[in-house]
Amino acid sequence: MSVESDRPLRDPVPARRPAAGGRRPGPGAGGRAGAAARRKRRGEFGTAALFASPAVIGLTLFTLFPIAMSLVISFFDWPGFGERSVVGFANYADLLAGDHFHRVVLNTLLFTVLYLPLNIVVSLGLAVWIATMGRGRQTLRVLFFIPVITPIVANVLVWRMIYQPNGAIDGLFGVFGATAPNFLGDENWAMLALVAMSVWQGFGYNMLIFSAAIDNIPATLNEAAGLDGAGPWARFRHITVPMISPAMFFASTMTLITTFQVFAQPYLLTGGGPGVATETLVLFIYRQGFSSYALGAASAAGWILFILIFLVTAVQFAVQRKWVNYDV
């Protein structure tokens, strides 16, 4: 694949070179500035087209076009098979009026509200803690990162064993003659169980981002603060946090975006249940689109998801000026 793709590029370029050389009196004579100025004037559209076209064509076909198409579909009653008809905003109106969809949006928001702070606290706490270690810190970082890269399906399956009645936790309770709550089947527990599993599997990524940022804090800052008698908490509060605030902003923004898209955990752990207690937006979209084949409604729900993500991200960008420090 890779060989095939770069062959068309390889040929035109050498073919172009004599022409380019001919137009140029020689690099020495014109000088660098002259060549650059000429390049600027004429542009390098042909060369650029060769370099950029695979990505541009691919992105147009597989991203831009589907985006436009998705918008169009969302205004249709678009069954998997059979007649399609324009329905205007009816898909959106139906979704926004429906109790089921309200619950799904609430579930997604609840998941996010629980997951995001926990993720940030755990990943930041561990990143700071690991940074105080001398030997072994690289190993520790890799260990906490592992569930991020193991297939989520595999991660979810082992947590099912841990959560389910007669599972590992229930077995531990049994030692004391007690019975564990039915984590996946009890309305009060199911969402918490999803969040706990997701934090376990996901926080390692942010921990690495924070670790990289902490590694870049100049040691002299901490030295000076230490000489001035600042304790660990004061140094964390007044040096570490401001210094890594751009990383914290980045991590919380990216995590928020991906949190809204949670799918595999509810799909495989609870099936969205009990009832619809853990059905998230993406699970809803999946079911609308590929179980009910209501492709119009699924597209509309996708756009509502995008608007939600966009709004929350915009708010985050708006408030970042208050706490993110770029002066370093």
Add this chain to the structure above:
Amino acid sequence: MSDQRAELPRATRAGEPPRRGGRRVRHAVSAALLWTVALIFLLPLVYTVATSLKPAGEVFGSPPTLWGSELRWRNYAEAMNYLPFERFILNGLLVAGVGTAVVLVSSSLAAYAFARLRWRGRDSVFLTFLVTLMIPQEVLVVPMFILMLQFGWVDSYQALILPWAFTAFGAFLLRQFFLTVPRELDDAATIDGAGRFRIFWSVMLPLARPSIAVLAVFTFITYWNSFLWPLIITTSVETKGTVPLGLSLFFSQQGSQWNLVMAASVVSMVPTVALVLLLRRHLVSGIATAGLGGR
């Protein structure tokens, strides 16, 4: 980068208050605690491996046991035989391998055009690339599915590979790196008679090797682990399924045989864990460039 890292432990030590008797003890306690936390954190993965080696009757019980009465390696053979897991693994390697190659070729070429060539419309095209990064995959799955129907690609390898091989992330990441390369290098190569492609191939790409490696590993892992799209687009799982899909199918058919399900899970984890262990020295700096490139 490596200098900096080597320096840090020393610097941190110097930053702490003057030596007192309890300090070393406190540090040792903290280290012991941290390693305990790490071990507890890893328990689910250890539990996965341990369960994969248990006899079927010993999977659950109270008190729960980690290891069974014997190490039943046969579980792996039985799990692999029940579904065509070799097939899933080969499919996964093919999809992730080819997908990664396409991503690397298309994004490095585009990155060069964005970072080094002057052409009309460059900045607006680049901006368009960036905007698409905000669109969640879920907005795209429905139209993508319809597009695949139109192409007649449902249940095909190209449908698993191509739709996600042209995301803007790689081009953006590598562009940011190319911009840090001093222009003098290009100019020197131009004076030596190198054309644009030659500069790209022999000057830029070798310099960008660490960024490319990080991009390659994370692209591969993303393809390997991908679940939602294969679930949608693959109808004959037995022939075109990737590993997570096979695992999910296995679970829905053999959900009660947890030891076999866990054996299959362990197999699914091996390639990605191996890749990350290989990359471990560059993990933090790689995440720093790949992750924070966007800020």
